[in-house]
Structure formats: C-alpha cells, structure tokens
Amino acid sequence: MLTPTRELYWNIPGHLLVYAAFLVAVIVFAYGIYRRVRLWRLGQPDARFDQIGKRLLVMIRDGLAQAAVLREKVHGMAHMAIYSGMIILTIGTFLVLLQADFNIQILFGQFYLWYSLVLDLFGLIFLLGIVFAIIRRYIIRPKRLNIIADDVVILPLLLLITITGFLLEGARMAATSPEWATWSPVGNWIAGMINTSKAEGLHRAMWWVHMILSMIGIAYVPYSKLFHTLMMPANMYFKSLKPRGQLTTMDLENSETFGVTDIHEFTWKQLFDLDSCIQCGRCQDQCPAFNTDKPLSPKKLILDLQAQMEKRGPDLLKTKKSGEEVIPEPIIGDAVTEDEMWACTTCMACQEHCPASIEHVQKIVDLRRSQVLMDSKFPQELNLAFKGLETNSNPWNMGAASRADWTEGIEVKTLADNPEPDYLWFVGCAGAFDDTAKATSKALAKILNAANVNYAILGADEQCCGDPARRSGNEYVFQMLAEANVEMFKETGAKKIITACPHCFNVIKSEYPQFDGEFEVIHHSQLIAELIESGKLKLPSGKLGKAAYHDSCYLGRYHDIYNAPREILKTMTDGNLTELQHHHDKSFCCGGGGARMFMEEHIGTRINHSRIQEAADAKVETLGVACPFCLVMLKDAVKEKELEGIAVREIAEIVADQL
Ligand code: SF4
Ligand code: SF4
Numbered sequence: 084m085l086t087p088t089r090e091l092y093w094n095i096p097g098h099l100l101v102y103a104a105f106l107v108a109v110i111v112f113a114y115g116i117y118r119r120v121r122l123w124r125l126g127q128p129d130a131r132f133d134q135i136g137k138r139l140l141v142m143i144r145d146g147l148a149q150a151a152v153l154r155e156k157v158h159g160m161a162h163m164a165i166y167s168g169m170i171i172l173t174i175g176t177f178l179v180l181l182q183a184d185f186n187i188q189i190l191f192g193q194f195y196l197w198y199s200l201v202l203d204l205f206g207l208i209f210l211l212g213i214v215f216a217i218i219r220r221y222i223i224r225p226k227r228l229n230i231i232a233d234d235v236v237i238l239p240l241l242l243l244i245t246i247t248g249f250l251l252e253g254a255r256m257a258a259t260s261p262e263w264a265t266w267s268p269v270g271n272w273i274a275g276m277i278n279t280s281k282a283e284g285l286h287r288a289m290w291w292v293h294m295i296l297s298m299i300g301i302a303y304v305p306y307s308k309l310f311h312t313l314m315m316p317a318n319m320y321f322k323s324l325k326p327r328g329q330l331t332t333m334d335l336e337n338s339e340t341f342g343v344t345d346i347h348e349f350t351w352k353q354l355f356d357l358d359s360c361i362q363c364g365r366c367q368d369q370c371p372a373f374n375t376d377k378p379l380s381p382k383k384l385i386l387d388l389q390a391q392m393e394k395r396g397p398d399l400l401k402t403k404k405s406g407e408e409v410i411p412e413p414i415i416g417d418a419v420t421e422d423e424m425w426a427c428t429t430c431m432a433c434q435e436h437c438p439a440s441i442e443h444v445q446k447i448v449d450l451r452r453s454q455v456l457m458d459s460k461f462p463q464e465l466n467l468a469f470k471g472l473e474t475n476s477n478p479w480n481m482g483a484a485s486r487a488d489w490t491e492g493i494e495v496k497t498l499a500d501n502p503e504p505d506y507l508w509f510v511g512c513a514g515a516f517d518d519t520a521k522a523t524s525k526a527l528a529k530i531l532n533a534a535n536v537n538y539a540i541l542g543a544d545e546q547c548c549g550d551p552a553r554r555s556g557n558e559y560v561f562q563m564l565a566e567a568n569v570e571m572f573k574e575t576g577a578k579k580i581i582t583a584c585p586h587c588f589n590v591i592k593s594e595y596p597q598f599d600g601e602f603e604v605i606h607h608s609q610l611i612a613e614l615i616e617s618g619k620l621k622l623p624s625g626k627l628g629k630a631a632y633h634d635s636c637y638l639g640r641y642h643d644i645y646n647a648p649r650e651i652l653k654t655m656t657d658g659n660l661t662e663l664q665h666h667h668d669k670s671f672c673c674g675g676g677g678a679r680m681f682m683e684e685h686i687g688t689r690i691n692h693s694r695i696q697e698a699a700d701a702k703v704e705t706l707g708v709a710c711p712f713c714l715v716m717l718k719d720a721v722k723e724k725e726l727e728g729i730a731v732r733e734i735a736e737i738v739a740d741q742l
Contacts, residue, residue: 087199087263088191091183093255094286101294108302115305119358122396125403126351131321138320146316151438155365161215165241168209169312172248175202196266203252203267210245213238227364227382233307240300247293253277254286311361315439318359321352322440326593327431328641330448333558342452342556345411346388346395346418353446357389359439366433366443371672371694372426376687379426381433381443384419388446391418415450422686424450425462429554429677430636435668451556465555468681472560476546476567477512478681487542489514489521495528497542498575504539506605507577509591511584512547513711519718520711523583526739527607533742534619536610538581544571550586553594555678562598565590569600583607583735585637585710586676592642606638608709611738612647615654622654622741628704631661633694633717634670635710648709651734655741663697671697675712695720698729706731 092098145151149166153159175198181187190198217238220228253273256264264271277285304310333341343349366381367373373380391414402409415421424447433443454460461469471480487497489510496504508531513520531538549564568591572580580602582588592604614620630652638644645667653660665671674690684690695717698706706729708714717731 085262086191087193087195087261087266089195089255089259089261091179091190094258094283095290101298104295104298105301108298111302112304115302115310119305119310121400122392123351123354123358125347125392125396125399126349126354127347129350129352131323131352134324137324138322141322141324142316142320145322145440146319151319151440154436154438158219158363161212161219164208164212165216166212166312168205168212171201171205172209196263199263199266199270200268203269206245206248207269210242210249213242213245217242225364227368228362229364231362236303237307237309240296240303244293244296244300247289247296249273251286251289251293254282254289258282258286308361311359311439314355314359315361318355319440321355323442327434328589328593328637329597330445330553330594332562332597333452335559335562340453341456341558342454343446343449344413344415344453344457345409346391346414347399347409348453349388349446349449353442353449354392356439356441356446357385357392359441360385360389361439362386363438365436365438366441369432369436369669371428371430371432371674371690374671375690375693377422377426378420378686379423384423384443384447385441387418388414413453415454419450421454421460424454425682426686427677428636428672428674428679428690430672431640432636432669432672435640448554448556451554452558453556455556456559461555462682464682465678468551468555468678469557469560472547472549472552472557472564476564477516478547478551478678479512479516481516483546484543486510486515486545487540489516489524490528490540490542493525493528494532496539498539498544499542501537501539504577505537506539506579506581506610507572507575508538508540509548509580509582509587510540510545511582511587511711513715514583515545517711517715519715520733523711523714523733523735526733526735527583529739529742530611530614530620530735534614536614541571541575546571548584548587548590549594550590551678551681553590554676555681565595565598565600569595569598572600572602577602579603579605581605581607581610583709583711583733585635585641586712589637589641606642606644606647606709608638608648608651608734609644611735612650615651620738620742622738624655624657626741627652627655627737629659629661629702630656630705630707631663631698631701631703632666632707632709633663633673633698633713634666635708635713636670636672636676638709639670640668648707648734651738652707655737661701661703663694663701663703665694665697673708673710673713673716675716680712680716689720689723691716691720692724695724695726695729695731698731699724699726703729705729705737707734707737708732709734 149163152162178189182190220230220234249269252267252270254277256270256274257277257279364382370381395412415424427447429444431444467480468478471478475481475483510524514524546564546567549561553561580591588604588606591602615622632649632652634645649660671694672690673694708717708731714731714733721729721731
C-alpha cells in the first residue's frame, strides 16, 4: 500500500489567487473589528484586566467548553455541533496551509488517515448542526427567535460552504480513487455518486466556489452574528468576578453626572456586552416581566442599546476628536422607554441564563440612577418609599422609633439585654413593620429561643439595609443607609449576622464590603436547617400535606441557596416536596424585587398572580417561602385570585408552629 497522503492543491492551477482573496478578507475583517473597538472605547473605564488566571478559567469553562450554552440540552447540543465542527475544520485547514506553504510535512501516513476521518465526521456534525438551526429558525420558529436580515445570509452561507466542501472532496476521490477512501466515509459516499469523467471539472469548480464563500464568511464575521464566535469567549473573559448581587458604587462626592443618561456613559465593558448578544432569546424566555406582558424584554433591551450605540457612535466619535463638549442624547425616551426600565424586578433570571454572560441588571440600574438622581423622574409611588427611607430609615415610612414594636409581648433579646451575642439578628424593615412579615420575625424569635441561640437584635437602632434604594437607582440614600449600618455593626462588634430577608442578606453580604463592612451573613433558612441537622430543633414529620417551595431570586440565583429551605420543608413532608413549574435557577420571581414591592403594577398580568397560578396548577396545599417580599406578594395573590386552598407560609412560621 502506498503511504496515505494527498497532493495538496491537486487540480487547482492558480491556487495562489486564493491568498489574494484571503488578504482582502482579512483587511475587511480587521476593518470591521476596528469599527467596533472605536465604539467600545467611547465607554467609561472599567477594570477588567486583573486576575488573568481566574478569567482564563471562566472563559475556558463557560466559553470554550460551552458550559453556559449546554444548559439547554437540545439547542445546546446543536450549537455545540456547529461550534466544534467549525473549530476542527479550521484546524484542519490550518494544517493544510502548514504543509503546503511552510513545507511542514504532517499530512501523510497514519496521521493523515485519522485526519481525514476526523475532518469528515466533524464536517458531517457541522452540517447536521446547521440543518437543525435552519429547521428551528425557519420552520419551528420559536417565539424567542426573530429572524433578522443577518440570518438569511449566515445559515445559508455556512450550509453552502459545507456542501461545497463535501462535493469537492467527493469529486477529488472519484477522480483519484485513493486506496484509503474508506477513511473519508462521507467523501467516499459522495464519490460513489459522481461520474468519474466529470469529477475533475466538478472538483475544480467546487474548490473555487468553496474558497470564495469561505473568504466571504471570514470577511463577514465582524459585521454579522458570526461575530459572537469571537465576542462570546472574550466577554466571558471580561465577565465580572465580583459577587453576583453587587452593584457598582458611585462616587457621589466627585461626580458631575450620575448613572447613565447617554450611551457613552456606560463603561466600555457594558458596550462590549452589547456586541456579544447572539439574540438567542434565553433571557427573554426567563424574564417574569416579559412573560406577564410588560414592555420589557431583556433581549430587546440589549439589542436596542446596541442600535443606540451604532446610532450615536459617529457623532460621539466626532465630538471626542474635536474635544467639544458632548450634548447628551438620553437613552430613556429614545432607545428605551420608562415603562421598560421600571418593569424590571432585578430577578437576575436573564443574566443567569445568558450564554454570553451579558450583565443586564447593572445596565437597568444605571439607567434608573440617571432618572432618579439627575432628573428626579420615577414612579410616583416611590416618593413615599424614598421619603420614608430618608426620614424614618424604612420604605414604609413608619416611625423609626417603632421599629422594635413587634417584639412587644414576646421574648426577643436586644443588644441591651445581651451585649455579646454570637449572632446579630438584622430583622429588616419588612420583618419589623409589615404586618404579614412580622409573623416571621415572631416565629424566628421563638425558634432561636427554643434552640438556645445566643442572639440579639439592634431594636430601634436598626436602619433599612438600603436594598430598595439601591435597586431603584437612589444611590444617594443607599449609601447613607449602608454607611450607617456598617458603622453600627462595627460598634456592636458583630461578626455573624442572621437575617430572614434575602434582600438584606444580599446587600449586607455582597455590598457592604464596598463600605468596609465584611461580615459573615447567614440566612435564617441556613441556620434553621443547621439547627434541625444538629438535633437542636426537633420537628414532627408528615405535617404539611402536599407542599412546594418558591425560590426567592435573591437567595437562589443571587446566592445559590436552594437546598436549605427545601431541607427544612422536607423534614415535615416525609421528604415529599413537589416542585412548581419554575424552580431552582429557573424560578419565577414573585414580582417584589428591584423595589417593585413599592410600585404599582399597571401593565399586563400581575407577576405574583402568574406565580401563584403555578402553585394552583401543582395542587399544592402549602407553599413555603423564605423571603418577606415573596410572602407578602404571594399571600396577596392568593387573596386576589381567591385561591384560599393554598397556604403561603414562611418557613420560620411553619417550623415555629411545630415546636
Ligand atoms: S432581571 Fe429579571 S425582570 Fe429584570 S430584565 Fe432580567 S429577567 Fe427580566
Ligand atoms: S442577552 Fe444573552 S440570553 Fe439574551 S438574547 Fe442576548 S445572548 Fe441570548
């Protein structure tokens, strides 16, 4: 047997012309990249060049290994087929170049046989992935995928490149009949269908068509959705390494403007994000606002901001060059509406499921910051909350001195009673002032007393953690509250803080470090689960009937706490906990996050109604929650929808009832 190999550029006189075409493609490609870089550079500084090792790991895991894409099995596999096919075929082409132009002899013998087999199989996998994508986009047409002009070019272009690749391979094999033809099964199969007398002509024609289409493909990358092949891994590299629930801090003293009014006030990374969107619609699929007919779609928001960057870009570049002052063109009212921006509950479902690691929530809060701090424009219901936060340190605007009134008649230790507690219990505004949530505080006191936990509350000295202020864009009030609380915590010498509110939990754990406040924060569900596990709390089993747990966004998606509340409920359901349609990282918000708790919901279906309907559909008798906002929102939904058969209960209350 001859040594397996093949003559490169066989039957292609004048193949050097393809290098000229390649050079043109590279120039067009580079110009496309240059245009985008100029737009990103309009943005503000953002330090994303640190921790190279960690960033590389994230990029390899989420980007190159496609972990984020594969979270959706079927579509993820199809994308993986296209992605892996593209990589292997590119490497294969590169090896041909090495041998043909640099005389590095690689493609012969056993290696050549395996090379032929691998390229053939990955070519087929690539083809199947493209066919799946075409069927899905043009025939199945899921709601979340809208067909844009780009789609009409890209998928057919990739399909044609693959088909012509196989045809030229088949024609070459038909003309040359290599002994090792079986190592290229697809090419061999096609060769069997080609008339040998016409094979050479067909091969030459297909080779040129294939090359020209490939060059068009390369040149087109930065001008099309194909750009995501570069942008996605790069965006993962630059992804925030800070805690997920941490919003940026503003320098209120030295800034002249606040938040984002015009597109260039986003950071360069936020502009970079906009070019990373692959328009897959996964964010929109998970968004509680979109799914209850609000005007907000996180996908549309990103694409509208991208369009705004392109629209504003030329003017901003000119102004930057001339050194003139920029006359701002507000995003709100042009690219994004007020209703869109205020509809967000900051539930983080969009970010959690975005395969390109786009950071939606910070952008929305940045827009809110500008509206609140620059223009004093916000839903009028927030007036009361802001006033309450400023004057009485709570968004209900109840007298600050009455913060500990809920303790009357029950045994609750304050710092005055117990100056050296193991745990400082941060009750939170809902637990202190809202009648529904006060029951949770009383229940938690009963549990802590029963388990002999050494705790104390701050009483009337406690102030709102600041979550509603920060999420609604009122950074000024947030910083005032955060600084006061951090100082107070330090004065008490507290190291461990318990809270029953996931919003307080997130702010104290993830955002107070921005104000020099590093504390160990424990959600009450974690502490109760530990007390049960250690035998300090004994609960009867089988008491709850059919039960499910509603994941709080700020506990689950923000902090990966999914199991502790479930473990508590399982002890009282003989381990039989039902799941609602949306659960764990796909859980559906109650509608109260992002300061939405303090705003009216005028548009579409109420989010809490949608969520409680899932409990009704699952025929749940007890719906356990671990957040005061979820408790209030879902209890309201039960009343409004007259679903009294469902008992929405905070886990602490459920546990306390059994003690
Ligand atoms: S954070 Fe939640 S509500 Fe806001 S855009 Fe994302 S998915 Fe929608
Ligand atoms: S923002 Fe992310 S999830 Fe949403 S469409 Fe773009 S890539 Fe997909």
